[in-house]
Amino acid sequence: MLAFPQLPSGATAQFPIKKRCVQRTIVNTLTDGHTVTLADPGAALSQWHLTYQNLADAELDILQQFFATCEGQLTAFTFLDPLANLLAWSEALDQAVWEASTLLQMTAGIADPTGGSAATRLTNPTGVDLTLQQTINAPGWFTYCFSLYVRSQDDTSVSLFLQGGTASTSRSYASSTAWNRIQLGGSLNTTAVSLSAGVVIPAGQAVDVFGLQLEPQPAASIYKRSLSASGVYANAHFGADAFAYTTSGPNSHNCVVTITAH
């Protein structure tokens, strides 16, 4: 899988990050001010302008090699949006993208920590642990952070896990009656081209969850709600055929990369 690389720090980008959303609409404006519009959804695209500063030699080399592998604009690659949640339908856990154990019960419309009612109660009525997970088509060897808000009526524990191929990592967290944000970050030693992120509900327990988020970075940022689209772009290209950089000192380079995805 060809994927836009992370820096050795685990970050995909540095601040400032610029993003452009482009749509195309044909608009016919009549004399009286009425408009007749025609959408052209096939022309929609997203564009990122990534500015890198003070890159070390090794970091610049990673970007240069990847650019050469793609031959500029020629070859498509997978890009993980550093501004987005990589999980789709983060507040609709009954959607098909979520894989839930058969007997796991879900109750939507639970009060959430932001004052809304977008949390979901996960109830495990069985005698064994049950899971809820989502799988994305992204490099399993990248650094990710999976986070969510959790609470329970009784003191219990929930586990988060990341799994890519046969490699996995997990961690157990105590849950109480107050909302608490928990996160699992790390990278897996795998060559798998997909990654699953999920939560394990212990036998006989019920927990409320909200704000499930997966990000291509070591630690969690502020929660971003997602709908049908996630931050995984499988058909991204470089926006230019030239890769230019400026060396401002020993082991210190600056460059700007533009990425476009439909």
Place this chain on the structure above:
Amino acid sequence: MPATFPTLKTGAVTQYPATKSKQYSSFVLRFLDGSDQRYRDYSAPLRRWTIRLDMLDEAELGALDQFFNSQQGRFETFSFLDPWTQSTIPSCSVQQDVLDYELSGEMRGSTSLVVVENRV
């Protein structure tokens, strides 16, 4: 039910400086003697709001990104709460097909867009 323009976490629609305008459309026919006749093209003026937003967090930017893409740029219509009058305008659209935004640091996002009232 039409979509609704997203509000910030504070509940506000826009920030200072905010711009609002009214657009009329007049047809002016000029004669050789210097006089003219004028006709009204619009039955009523159309309102327009320039929304400039600064110091946004990623969630607020993400909500605007989702809203813009769900609207497909200029194509769809939505209801908009006029920040000056607190009245709801039932049919508005985004004026542009391109939304640019920048995150220069944590909680330091900025963007701007123009909302126009549709003739109904």
